[in-house]
Amino acid sequence: MSMEFKEYPDREMLALSVADRIAGQLGQHLRTSPTASLCVPGGTSPIPVFETLSGADIDWDRVTIFLGDERWVDGEHKRSNGRLLRRHLLRDRAAAASHIDLYTGDERPEDAADALSQRITEHLPITVALLGMGNDMHTASLFPGGDRLAEALASDAPPLMAIHAPGAEEPRLTLTRPVLSKAIHLHLLIMGPEKREALERAQKLDPLEAPIRAFLDAATVHWAE
Numbered sequence: 001m002s003m004e005f006k007e008y009p010d011r012e013m014l015a016l017s018v019a020d021r022i023a024g025q026l027g028q029h030l031r032t033s034p035t036a037s038l039c040v041p042g043g044t045s046p047i048p049v050f051e052t053l054s055g056a057d058i059d060w061d062r063v064t065i066f067l068g069d070e071r072w073v074d075g076e077h078k079r080s081n082g083r084l085l086r087r088h089l090l091r092d093r094a095a096a097a098s099h100i101d102l103y104t105g106d107e108r109p110e111d112a113a114d115a116l117s118q119r120i121t122e123h124l125p126i127t128v129a130l131l132g133m134g135n136d137m138h139t140a141s142l143f144p145g146g147d148r149l150a151e152a153l154a155s156d157a158p159p160l161m162a163i164h165a166p167g168a169e170e171p172r173l174t175l176t177r178p179v180l181s182k183a184i185h186l187h188l189l190i191m192g193p194e195k196r197e198a199l200e201r202a203q204k205l206d207p208l209e210a211p212i213r214a215f216l217d218a219a220t221v222h223w224a225e
């Protein structure tokens with residue numbers, strides 16, 4: 001399979017369309033399966049998608065939602081991805097979904113990785129995974145220069161790993177390549193010219209230099225200026 005690239009006239013259309021597509025794929029899956037899973041990114045780009053998606057008319061009580069990565073800060077910290085999720089996605093109709101919180105309060109993400117890996121395993125393969133990307137071509141918390149990047153990109157990586165990287169402000173917990181790349185539906189959401197250039201650069205690089213590269217063959221990329 002090769003990357004599908006969808007360009008939208010503006011960011012609002014992008015958010016509406018991505019939310020609609022995700023809701024459609026979850027709803028379709030729930031017609032033939034008792035449950036579905038949704039993995040979403042942190043950062044700022046997905047907020048408008050979350051706000052539309054949270055009102056979608058699907059059986060949210062059969063959906064489990066988790067982040068693709070968490071920043072190891074308290075759940076009320078402004079950099080917490082969990083906080084973002086609680087404020088913008090786990091509300092309205094989507095408040096009925098189950099949520100696996102990746103921040104456990106343990107001192108280090110290493111202390112939480114194994115138990116959370118087991119919980120995530122119960123929800124694999126991920127039905128729909130939405131990824132974001134930084135200008136440095138990281139996705140989830142798979143950062144170029146990350147201390148355990150090669151392990152996290154390996155086909156036998158556990159579902160979740162702790163990672164420390166110069167480009168990340170705090171220690172992180174991240175889903176790894178095998179679980180993200182095997183999602184039934186995989187989407188990448190990016191906005192602005194810098195990210196489009198970064199994506200073009202990534203296509204010519206190795207995943208160790210450009211971790212997003214590991215997902216491009218299977219992903220639908222959604223972009224707006």
Ligand SMILES: O=C(O)[C@H](O)[C@@H](O)[C@H](O)[C@H](O)COP(=O)(O)O
Pocket residue numbers: 041042043044045046068069070071081131132133134138139140141
């Ligand atoms: O916690 C994180 O840092 C993310 O999950 C990360 O992978 C994010 O998706 C990109 O950094 C894009 O972030 P923005 O949407 O804020 O540009």
